[in-house]
Amino acid sequence: MDSRDELAARLDACQKCNMCTAQCPVAKVNPRFIGPKGLGPDMERFRRGQINLDETMLDDCSNCKTCELTCPSGVKITEMILGARRAASKARHKNTMGLRLGLRGYILGRNEYLGKLGVIWPTLTNQVLKIKLVRLAIDKTLSISKNGPLPAYGKPLKIQPDKVGIGTNTNKQVVYFPGCYTRFNEGDTGRILIRLLEHLGYKTIVPDFHCCGLPLEANGQFGKADKNGRYNLELMRPYLEAGIPVITSCTSCGLTLKEDYPKLETSSAQLIGAQAYDLFEFLWQLHEKGELPLDFQEVRASYGYHPPCHLKAQGIGTPALRILGLIPGVKIRNLDAGCCGLSGSYGFKAEKYEKAMKIGSGLFEAINVGAEHGDFQSMTTECGVCKVQIVHGTGIPTVHPVRILAKAYRLID
Amino acid sequence: MWDAVVVGGGLAGWIAGIRAAQRGKKVLLVTEGVGTLFYFSGIFVYGDIEGLRHLPKHPYTLFNSEAIAQGQHFVQEICPEYIINETPQSAFTVLGTVRQGDLMPRNMILPDRQEQGRFVLLVPEGLKDFFPEVVIANMAREFPGWQVSAKRMRVDALAEWVKLGKSVSSIDYSAIWRSEEGQRVLAHEIEEIKRQYQVGNKPQEKIVVVLPSLVKEYVDFSRTKPCIEEFSLPVLEMSSFVPSPHGRYFAEYLKHRFTDLGGELMIGARAVSLNQESPSENKARLCQEIIVNSKGKSLCLKGKKFILATGGLLGGGIKVGMARKSIHEGVFDLPLFVPKEWSEPQFFASQPFAQIGVETDELMRPLDPERGEVVWDNVHVVGRMLAHWDPWTQRCGGGVSVTSGYVAAELV
Numbered sequence: 001m002d003s004r005d006e007l008a009a010r011l012d013a014c015q016k017c018n019m020c021t022a023q024c025p026v027a028k029v030n031p032r033f034i035g036p037k038g039l040g041p042d043m044e045r046f047r048r049g050q051i052n053l054d055e056t057m058l059d060d061c062s063n064c065k066t067c068e069l070t071c072p073s074g075v076k077i078t079e080m081i082l083g084a085r086r087a088a089s090k091a092r093h094k095n096t097m098g099l100r101l102g103l104r105g106y107i108l109g110r111n112e113y114l115g116k117l118g119v120i121w122p123t124l125t126n127q128v129l130k131i132k133l134v135r136l137a138i139d140k141t142l143s144i145s146k147n148g149p150l151p152a153y154g155k156p157l158k159i160q161p162d163k164v165g166i167g168t169n170t171n172k173q174v175v176y177f178p179g180c181y182t183r184f185n186e187g188d189t190g191r192i193l194i195r196l197l198e199h200l201g202y203k204t205i206v207p208d209f210h211c212c213g214l215p216l217e218a219n220g221q222f223g224k225a226d227k228n229g230r231y232n233l234e235l236m237r238p239y240l241e242a243g244i245p246v247i248t249s250c251t252s253c254g255l256t257l258k259e260d261y262p263k264l265e266t267s268s269a270q271l272i273g274a275q276a277y278d279l280f281e282f283l284w285q286l287h288e289k290g291e292l293p294l295d296f297q298e299v300r301a302s303y304g305y306h307p308p309c310h311l312k313a314q315g316i317g318t319p320a321l322r323i324l325g326l327i328p329g330v331k332i333r334n335l336d337a338g339c340c341g342l343s344g345s346y347g348f349k350a351e352k353y354e355k356a357m358k359i360g361s362g363l364f365e366a367i368n369v370g371a372e373h374g375d376f377q378s379m380t381t382e383c384g385v386c387k388v389q390i391v392h393g394t395g396i397p398t399v400h401p402v403r404i405l406a407k408a409y410r411l412i413d
Numbered sequence: 414m415w416d417a418v419v420v421g422g423g424l425a426g427w428i429a430g431i432r433a434a435q436r437g438k439k440v441l442l443v444t445e446g447v448g449t450l451f452y453f454s455g456i457f458v459y460g461d462i463e464g465l466r467h468l469p470k471h472p473y474t475l476f477n478s479e480a481i482a483q484g485q486h487f488v489q490e491i492c493p494e495y496i497i498n499e500t501p502q503s504a505f506t507v508l509g510t511v512r513q514g515d516l517m518p519r520n521m522i523l524p525d526r527q528e529q530g531r532f533v534l535l536v537p538e539g540l541k542d543f544f545p546e547v548v549i550a551n552m553a554r555e556f557p558g559w560q561v562s563a564k565r566m567r568v569d570a571l572a573e574w575v576k577l578g579k580s581v582s583s584i585d586y587s588a589i590w591r592s593e594e595g596q597r598v599l600a601h602e603i604e605e606i607k608r609q610y611q612v613g614n615k616p617q618e619k620i621v622v623v624l625p626s627l628v629k630e631y632v633d634f635s636r637t638k639p640c641i642e643e644f645s646l647p648v649l650e651m652s653s654f655v656p657s658p659h660g661r662y663f664a665e666y667l668k669h670r671f672t673d674l675g676g677e678l679m680i681g682a683r684a685v686s687l688n689q690e691s692p693s694e695n696k697a698r699l700c701q702e703i704i705v706n707s708k709g710k711s712l713c714l715k716g717k718k719f720i721l722a723t724g725g726l727l728g729g730g731i732k733v734g735m736a737r738k739s740i741h742e743g744v745f746d747l748p749l750f751v752p753k754e755w756s757e758p759q760f761f762a763s764q765p766f767a768q769i770g771v772e773t774d775e776l777m778r779p780l781d782p783e784r785g786e787v788v789w790d791n792v793h794v795v796g797r798m799l800a801h802w803d804p805w806t807q808r809c810g811g812g813v814s815v816t817s818g819y820v821a822a823e824l825v
Contacts, residue, residue: 019451022584022656031574069681070447072729258709273709288715315707317441317679334672337636366636373635 011080013073014041020067020077025339026060029358033060036067039084040077047084056101058085062343062352062359063218064309065255086222104142108345109219112211115184118153126152145353149342149392151385157183157190160206166242173203174282175239177232177257179250180211181384189384189400193249193279195411196402200286200293207235212253213260218344229261233268240271247277249402251311251382252344254278258314278311278382279402280319287323294326296408302331302376303404304367306390308383309339320382320401327408333375337366342389357393364393371396380404415441417825418703418716420684420744421730422448424811425796426722427667428818432487433720433825434674440825441714442676443705445683447664449728454652455521455628455659456504456514457488457495460809470801472813475775476820481812484819485516491670492663494518494630505651507543507583507625509534509551512652516811518630520650530619531560532649533606535599538567541580542654543625552623560618566602570594583626587658590627596642599624603644622648628658631666635673682707684723684744699791703744718791720821721745725770725797740769745792747771747779750800763806770800777821793821 014037021027021035033039039061058081067077107114118125128134129150139146157178166173174197182190194204209232213225236246248254257276262269277285286292307318324330340360341347347356367390370376379390379398387398406412419430422444430442462481466473473481489495496502501513504521511523524530532552536545545563553561567575568589574581589595603622610620627650632639653659672678682705690699702715721744723730731749733740742749750772752765772780777793780786795817797804804810 017451017655018582019447019656022451022582022661023447028585028588031577031579072446072449072451074445074683255708258707262709276709312680313708315679315682315705316712317677317682322677333635335636336668336672336678365638369634369636369638375635 011041011044011075014071014075015073017072019072020070023066023070025064025066025341025359026062026355029355030060036061036077036081040067040080041075043084044080047087052084052088052091058088059220061085062339062346062356064339064343065313066309066339069312082217085220089220089222100141100143104144104349105219105221107142108144108348109216109221109224110211111180111184111215111345115153115156115180119156119184122153122155139350143350144348145350148348148353149388150348151181151185151388153184155187157187157206159208160194160204161208162205166238166244170242170244172201173205173239173244175236175244175246176204176206177209177212177246177248177253177276178206179248179253179384180215182249186384186400189249189402192406192412193247193402196406196409197247199409199411200291205239209235212256214252214256215344217260218346225260226264229256229264230266233261233264233266233272236272237266237268240268240275243275245275245277245282246272247279247282249279249382249400250384251278251308251314252385255310255314278314278316278319280323280382281316283323283405284319287326292323292326293409296327297410298329299327299404299408300329301378301404302333303378303380303399304370304376304396305332305334305401306340306363306367306379306381306386307334307336308381308386309343311382320380324380324401324404327404330404330408331376332380333370335363335366335370337363339363340386340389340393342385344385347389356389360389360393363390367394367396415439415714415716417441417718417720417822418443418714419720419722420444420703421722421724421728421796422446422664422678422680423722423724423728423796423814424448424450424453425814425818426720427664427671428484428487428815429720429722429795429822430676431491431667431671431674432819432822434671434676436822436825438822438825440671440676441679441716442671443679443682443684443703443714445681445729447680449724450660450664450667451656453657453660453663454506454514454654455518455630455650455657455663456512456652457516457811457815458513458808459485459515459812460807462809462812465802465807465809468801470772471807472799472802472817473809475773475777476816480820481816484812484816487819488516488815491667492518492630494520496522505552505623505649507548507651507654509548509555511555514652517652518650520627520629520648521652523649524619524621526556526558528619529558530621531562531610532556533610533620533622534561534563535602535622535624536563536565537581537586537625538565539571539575539579539581540586540625541582543583548625564602564606566598568595568598582656583653584656584658584661586626587628587662590624591632591640593638593640596640599648600642600644603646603648607645620646622646623651624648625651626653626658627651628653628662630659631662633666633669636669679705682712685711687719687745688713698789700745700789716791718793718825719745719789720818720825721747721771721792721794721798722796722818723798726766728797730798731769742771742798745779745789747788747792747794748781748783750782761806763803767803767805768801770794770802771798772800776824777817793824795821
């Protein structure tokens with residue numbers, strides 16, 4: 001550990017410059033939020049004296065990690081806040097968090113089970129969730145905003161268990177971690193991704209993973225999140241040990257695999273960080289090795305691109321733009337106009353819906369202005385819920401970038 | 414393979430990245446955080462260029478005056494609101510004192526002190542770290558021929574903040590001034606000021622409105638709706654304090670200029686070391702790739718050129734251990750110039766530690782201070798990392814950063 005890491009590990013590295021709060025999308029719209037510096041390093045001093053905060057206050061942080069990217073001294077601000085939430089969740093009986101909010105946290109954290117229920121009869125679920133009265137009832141009973149853009153369910157992505165075993169040709173195999181959104185809401189993206197990897201000569205294994213755990217964590221269900229992590233790591237273990245990469249198409253699942261899983265106490269936790277790849281990060285690596293076929297057909301389309309917060313937090317740049325830049329005809333504008341506001345399930349919560357929309361307003365404006373200028377007709381972004389929020393805020397059609405690549409390879413129309 | 418990998422997202426790094434991307438190069442800018450522009454006042458200082466060029470090793474000796482002028486014009490090309498002038502211009506600080514600068518936004522430049530007129534200071538309710546009484550007293554002292562008055566104002570959008578007794582940061586206010594609602598409120602306030610002071614006995618009096626945390630520059634109309642409100646009186650910006658709204662919008666603007674030109678930004682990643690071509694005898698070495706820590710794994714970034722813009726002691730490019738002996742540059746482990754004595758007893762004197770940095774040849778390639786030979790052939794050092802200058806007493810921080818970044822981009 002160098003001197004800078006040592007400092008960062010200690011909260012003394014915080015110089016109180018307030019830049020994190022100045023950049024925090026939540027503090028901008030919510031005067032009651034004391035901001036990342038206040039909730040993170042400042043309050044940490046009290047917490048070290050065993051003075052713990054009310055969980056609802058900690059819950060104002062949307063976990064977008066902008067503060068960590070902003071801090072000039074490398075202070076792990078979100079990590080401190082999450083640690084405090086974890087501690088507060090253990091002492092839940094002592095705080096004022098209501099039963100209703102507890103139940104909401106339980107439900108929003110269980111997007112995997114909701115997904116499994118939702119896809120039994122997706123059209124029915126979607127129709128029911130469109131009924132205003134139903135949404136009002138959910139709003140009143142669970143404080144889940146009646147206006148929030150709950151994603152629709154679709155034909156689920158089937159798991160693809162590894163029937164033949166790993167074998168010897170490990171360098172042409174990948175494990176795909178689709179994440180709940182792709183699995184239950186947008187199975188098409190997953191199916192396209194698998195076809196694409198097949199096209200590149202890769203056998204894709206999709207074990208029956210549980211939710212990565214991030215929504216559970218974001219809704220205060222830390223124990224269950226860790227359990228999911230350990231379960232998933234156990235499923236990954238033989239592949240990780242054989243050096244097979246694990247690919248994600250959701251940037252939040254990807255960040256969880258890279259950032260949170262290595263902290264779990266299992267043997268495969270040491271391996272996952274280095275072997276987890278965002279799809280385009282993986283494809284770029286192939287390209288650098290000269291293994292990515294470049295026989296693209298021209299795709300005449302222009303897109304605006306929104307880099308999700310949890311992609312930025314991975315510290316890998318914008319590999320999707322690099323790959324899409326190889327396709328003749330494709331024009332992409334990287335808008336990079338801030339957080340969309342939804343932050344997983346944050347924007348679904350009744351008391352946070354309007355703030356989430358305000359957070360996203362800068363992005364919506366950039367999209368609308370760009371579309372009016374004729375810079376692009378549609379948007380593209382890796383994150384499923386960013387996509388849902390963009391469509392909700394602007395009405396502009398939004399696709400996962402893998403679709404554009406699949407088009408260039410003539411895999412889809 | 415990138416044409417250039419720029420390490421560091423401060424002023425020098427952005428200028429290098431934008432210029433190189435503008436020249437059609439494939440550029441990657443790697444930065445750990447948002448960089449030090451959040452300390453930016455909005456004003457670039459160049460200092461006494463000719464005088465400083467007489468100091469034997471000052472970075473200005475690396476550049477000819479044409480390069481320095483080109484850098485200035487480049488800033489103006491990016492931000493047309495910046496005015497280049499033969500003589501330094503003056504602006505108000507947030508304390509109402511007057512400071513000089515060499516390149517500043519048109520809206521910040523103070524009127525002629527010989528003239529007469531009236532300043533009306535708009536005092537936004539609850540603005541953090543803003544002390545109108547002090548500001549008014551200072552303004553009156555600086556401009557003896559002028560009347561100074563204040564007008565308090567509030568904005569509905571921030572009413573909840575004020576009701577809670579929470580101060581509003583200058584960043585939040587600057588966002589309001591840039592919004593449609595803010596423009597409307599300002600237009601209304603200015604109209605009232607005009608009525609109040611012009612209807613009276615002196616209709617000819619020149620009235621200048623002064624507004625803290627106003628940032629009219631760096632507007633990107635490809636991402637923002639134009640909300641043009643022509644005010645009926647001239648409105649002066651004050652220079653920014655930390656966390657700086659000028660710096661915030663400038664950084665965001667530079668980022669968009671860079672990515673719109675095709676540059677790629679890799680934020681949240683720290684460059685830690687490098688891989689080199691196996692060195693042959695008596696030849697400067699070539700860096701092939703740098704190693705960057707992303708979440709979970711290290712990335713190897715191959716480049717033809719590397720531009721080191723990681724800042725100095727304060728910016729984090731130079732690391733000092735608890736024992737002063739362990740001072741080193743964090744990416745390439747470049748040899749550093751370190752003076753024998755680090756500090757001067759007089760606090761405001763030029764402090765020797767300010768001179769710590771990397772010595773280079775005229776192409777800003779790092780030198781071994783003992784042998785005087787180039788260490789890396791394809792690495793250029795820019796900005797605060799350069800040795801033998803002191804931005805605080807020589808007041809040339811902006812000048813060295815802009816010029817070195819610009820010149821390095823020309824070498825890509």
